[in-house]
Every structure is written in structure tokens, then in C-alpha cells.
Amino acid sequence: MKKHTLHLSPTAFAIAMTLALVGCNDETTIVEQPKDTEQPATQLRSVFDNYQSAIKTLDNTYFGQITDQMASSRQSVDRMYLDKLEQINRDALSDEDKIYYDTFRFDRNIAIRGASLPNPRFGNFDIPITHFYNxxxxxxxxxxxxxxxxxxxxxxxxxxxxxxxxxxxxxxxxxxxxxxxxxxxxxxxxxxxxxxxxxxxxxxxxxxxxxxxxxxxxxxxxxxxxxxxxxxxxxxxxxxxxxxxxxxxxxxxxxxxxxxxxSASDTNIGWGDLPNGQAWYQWQLDRNSTTGKSAMELNQLGEDLVADAKAEMIRVAQLIVEKRGETIKAKWRNPQDDVIERTFNLVNADNERSINLDEFFDYLNSEQFFYGRDGRTITGTPYAELCKAASEQTACEAALIDYNIFKTDANDVVASYFKPIKTDYTIVPVPKNREKYDGVASYGGNEFNLNTHPDYSLQKWNVSTLLLHEAAPGHHFQNAYSIEYPPADKPDYIKGVWYTAYAEGWALYTEWLGLEMGIYGDLNSEGKPTFVNATGMCKPDLDYTTFQGGIYSDAEECNALQYFGSLNEAQLRNMRLAVDTGIHAKGWSIEQAQNYMNQNSALGDGDIESESFRYAAYVGQAVSYKSGYLVIMEMLELAQSELGSQFDWASFHDQLLKYGDQPMEVVETSIKNWIKTPK
Incomplete structure (x- = not known):
């Protein structure tokens, strides 16, 4: 048991006084105001440091206390330090400190709002625990x-x-x-x-x-x-x-x-069906997207983006038809789990000979496109020992070969777009006991965790986009950048801030950046890849009769299908806007969510299964990807337009990354101030 002194520190005394007032009828709050003699930057850091001390004093347990009473107490502390913050003259702060000021203000406001709703313990990632956040x-x-x-x-x-x-x-x-x-x-x-x-x-x-x-x-x-x-x-x-x-x-x-x-057909599984659930769900959306859009706005945005993405998917399908013809035979796993030879009719029997996207999606899910299901036996690679943690040795080793090849290519290509990154990362398989629950990939601690289970992994044509997202220049660069290029006087409080719209918006932006970097080939006048002269994994001199099991006829088709992986993952994020809001605001079932994703993408059945349960469990998080991405793209377009020939990719990315996670409304302020700064 820890011993506590009877002598209270000023911070602890302030907390005690605040908590004593909880439940009183008057609204008097004792707040120690910043001293006028201190510089605003010093006042700001004092507020941050004292807030952290106050929260630690309030709850110093190892795993944290989660009760309605604790949520109410934290709200009192949040209100106290929001009041302290607002006594600081924001206009007198540097542009950098304004970012910190605005981030802290957003944090306190969203927390205060959550603790004001009924059952405030739900304003915490820990409650209710689910299989996805266990x-x-x-x-x-x-x-x-x-x-x-x-x-x-x-x-x-x-x-x-x-x-x-x-x-x-x-x-x-x-x-x-x-x-x-x-x-x-x-x-x-x-x-x-x-x-x-x-x-x-x-x-x-x-x-x-x-x-x-x-x-x-x-x-x-x-x-x-x-x-x-x-x-x-x-x-x-x-x-x-x-x-x-x-x-x-x-x-x-x-x-x-x-x-x-x-049952997967239950239609009352979302947060919207809980008591006061729609208000709680909107709070989750605001915390995760940090854009302030309503559930219905996000749902409609998702529906519109899903429809738009199909046109580019059709362009890729047309190239495959030119290469392989209108009908293709391949082994395919039917709904009864039997592997049969199937004929895929990629063109409709109409006057325009239009592309049949449903058939094309099915073709891209034939057995040849999955590691461990393509009939190959891969053993004795440098990754054999690492792959003992996975359930399928062949699938794991085959996947790690391809991902590590592209890792080298990606590191070479991204170098001109960023300041040098020294910290390396390792690609490791998800352990067998987590393959069913963890989704297709994740990143943490300089490790790109790849699900290599044949039924829960991504297809071979997703190698490029998945590595760009999770590793370089995606999440790994976020992590490495915060370590290698921190601002000179970054407060400790800011180092612990985490916003999923920023983190995932960045990773989705880096998927798009693959196009700009020529990963899939030179770009045409519309900014779309031509699939020639690519800088990615599909080299002209590869032996395409053996590469990835011989699934491509040449480099052009390889680039087109790797690009389709980028399109398909972007479509996944479009669908997430519709599916997350569909489940939690419109009463969709797991089954409805799965049908929607199946109709609008080439996601595999295992991926669709894990993703649909994830959206039901990890409330509101799925909307963050596209929400954050759209803000970053808007800021990129503004910077390129305003700066013209002075625009520099490395400097733009430096401004986005060096402060770490921020709410997206703060990112907008940060980039706009950076644009105005003399170069």
C-alpha cells in the first residue's frame, strides 16, 4: 500500500477544493490564474504540467479507475484547467505554441462534453471493452x-x-x-x-x-x-x-x-440503440473525426465517394480485359468453401460491352491471389524462424518475401519527399492466436504487424498500398519523425496526445502519395497512373512467370493491379464512412455491412468479416481515416496553390509531422500559418 502525507501540494489542494464543489448548487470554482508577470509561453507550459500532475494525483493507479464518479472528477479538473488556459493571451504565443494551445483546448472541450452525458464511464476507450480493443x-x-x-x-x-x-x-x-x-x-x-x-x-x-x-x-x-x-x-x-x-x-x-x-442479421447492435445512444455516437464521431460533421453528413459523404471510386476501378478492369480477354478461368473458393475452377465473365453482354465489376471483384479474389492458397510451397527463406509464430508457414514466408522486397523499393523512393529517417522497422507476422481478431495489419513499436493467415490476409495485389500505409511513409514515419525531429520545446503533455483522424488520415494520405511518387507509373494529365515507368515493386525485368506465383502477364498489368489495391483500400475508407454510420446511426446489421462492402469492393471474405465486426465494436473510429485524409489533401492543395514554385514536399511533410497528433481543425491552422511564414 502506498503511504500518503497529510501535507497537500498546491496542485492536490486545488483538486481537493474543486472536487469538494462537485454537486454544489452554486457554480463557484476556485481557479489559480496564471501570473501576469510570466511570459505566455511559460504560462502555457505551467498549465500543461499542472494538468498532468492533477490527473496523476486524481488517479495514480497502474491501470486507471473507470467509474462514473471518476469521470465526473476528471471533468472537474478538465474545467479547471480549461479556465486556466483561457486566461492566457493566445495572440502573444508563437505559431508553434498556438498549435499546443488549440490542441489542449480541443482535448478539454471534448472530454468535458463526454463526461456531461449520462453514463460518463463510456467516455473512455476502456468501456465497454470489445474483442477489438481488448x-x-x-x-x-x-x-x-x-x-x-x-x-x-x-x-x-x-x-x-x-x-x-x-x-x-x-x-x-x-x-x-x-x-x-x-x-x-x-x-x-x-x-x-x-x-x-x-x-x-x-x-x-x-x-x-x-x-x-x-x-x-x-x-x-x-x-x-x-x-x-x-x-x-x-x-x-x-x-x-x-x-x-x-x-x-x-x-x-x-x-x-x-x-x-x-446473429449477424441483428439490426440493433449499434450505439444508436443504447439509451441516449445517438448523442453518445455523435460524441464518438466528433472525438474520432475531429471535423464536427454529423452522422448523416458523414454517411452521405461515404456513399458519394463510394460511387465515384468505381469509375477508376473500371479503368483497371478494362486493361486486364485487354491483356487477358473477356473471360478468364481460375480456381475460386465458393460459398460452400469448395475450391472449384470457375469462368469469370468480365464483360457484360450489352451493346456497350461494359465491365462487369462484380465478376472482376470475384476474379481478384480467386485462389491465385492469396498467399497460402495459390498452390505454392515456400520454405527455407530468411523469414522461416519469424514465421513460426503464424498459423501457416508457407503463406507467412511468401508474404514476407514480397513485403520486404517492396520495403527496399519504398525506402529509396520516399527519400526525396522527407527529411532523412534513420529508424528502421521490421515486418513481423501476427501471432496465430490473434489472426482471427486483429484485422489485416497494424503498426507499433517499429514493427509492421502483418496478418498472414490465408483467410484473413490481404491479396497479393495489396502489397504496395498496405506497406505505404503501415510503414514507410505511413505510421512508421509518424513514429520515427516524432523521435528524430521533435520541436525544440515540445511540452510533455503534447507528446502523449493521440488523435486517430490525424494518425489514420496521414496513413491514408501516404497511400495517395504513392501515386505522386510514381509507385504505379508516370501520371497522366488527370493525375492518374499510366502503369509504365513505375518506381515500385513491378520492375520491367522481373520474371513474371514466377513473380508472386505468375499472376501478372507483364510489368504493366502488375502495376495496374497493385494500383487497384490502392483503389480498393481507398474504397474501404470510403465505405467505412457509410458502414460505421450505417451500423451506429441507421440500424444496419453486420450482414448488411458485409453485403455493402462486398458489392462495392474486391475485399476478400475474411477481410470483410473482420472489418464488419470491427466497426460494430470500435465505435466511430472507422470514420477517422477519410476525415483526416480529406483535411490533409485540402491543406496540400492550398499550400501548392499559395506557394507555387516555393512549395517543397519535405518542408510540407515536416510541418505536418513534427508536432505529432493534432485534431484536424488544429492541423488546418498549423498549415495556414506555415504558408504565411516567409520561406
């Missing part, structure tokens, strides 16, 4: 982790106990949800139960994830008394019991009283 697994992994010394283990036992307290509190929050009528639907509850039980397994043990540190202590032996080992084991057993209780409760009373019938 904090039970992540926190258990931290609690059960190995430590590097006996001293570290003696300290870490408290973390395990705090995990148990966190898990017990989580159970109480789920119990409250039954009373509130604010549960996950059954279709997501069952997925959470399955993913949690599966994630807890490690080394063949049901709770191996929590036992890794304990097993290490027992194996090491020296430096630990029998009493300590027994104490540590008891802490682990208590943690295991708390997870057992959560799983049992979720599968019992919680599941029985949850919405729906555990």
Missing part, C-alpha cells in the same frame, strides 16, 4: 509479464494486485450496464468472450499469459524466498480468478440480458 488481454499481459531482476519482481507484485482490482471493478461496471440497459449486443459479447479466453492462453496453459512472470521466478530460483514465491503465486491466482469471474459473468447474466440474438 484491455483485459492487454492489461493481463502487462500484469503477467517477465521482469529483469528480483527487485523488479518485488515491486511488480503490486501491479498484479492492481490488475485484480481493475478486473473486479470492470465486472462491477458490466453489472451496472445491465441496470442501465447499456450493454454490448450478444453478437459482440460472444466475440469478446472467445477472444479473451483465447488470448489468456500461453505456453499451452489456460492462464499462461498471467503466469509468465511466475514461471520465470520458479525457473530462476535464486533470489526469491519460498514466502515470496507463495505470495506471488497467490497474487497471480487472484488475478486469474478475477478474469474467470468476468468471462463467466459475460457468458451468463450479461449475455442473457444483452441485445439481439447473437
Amino acid at each position: 484491455y483485459i488481454e492487454w492489461n493481463a499481459s502487462a500484469a503477467g509479464s517477465k521482469q529483469d531482476s528480483p527487485d523488479a519482481y518485488h515491486k511488480h507484485i503490486q501491479v498484479i494486485r492492481e490488475f485484480t482490482a481493475w478486473a473486479n471493478n470492470l465486472l462491477s461496471q458490466y453489472s451496472l450496464a445491465i441496470t442501465d440497459g447499456a450493454q454490448l449486443p450478444q453478437v459482440l459479447t460472444s466475440r469478446l468472450i472467445d477472444s479473451t479466453a483465447e488470448a489468456m492462453r500461453a505456453n499451452g496453459q489456460p492462464y499462461g499469459l498471467l503466469e509468465q512472470g511466475l514461471n520465470d521466478i520458479k525457473a530462476t530460483g535464486n533470489g526469491y524466498s519460498a514466502e515470496f514465491i507463495a505470495e506471488y503465486q497467490k497474487a497471480v491466482e487472484d488475478a486469474q480468478a478475477s478474469v474467470d469471474e468476468i468471462i463467466a459473468f459475460l457468458g451468463g447474466d450479461y449475455f442473457t440480458s444483452a441485445r439481439g440474438s447473437n
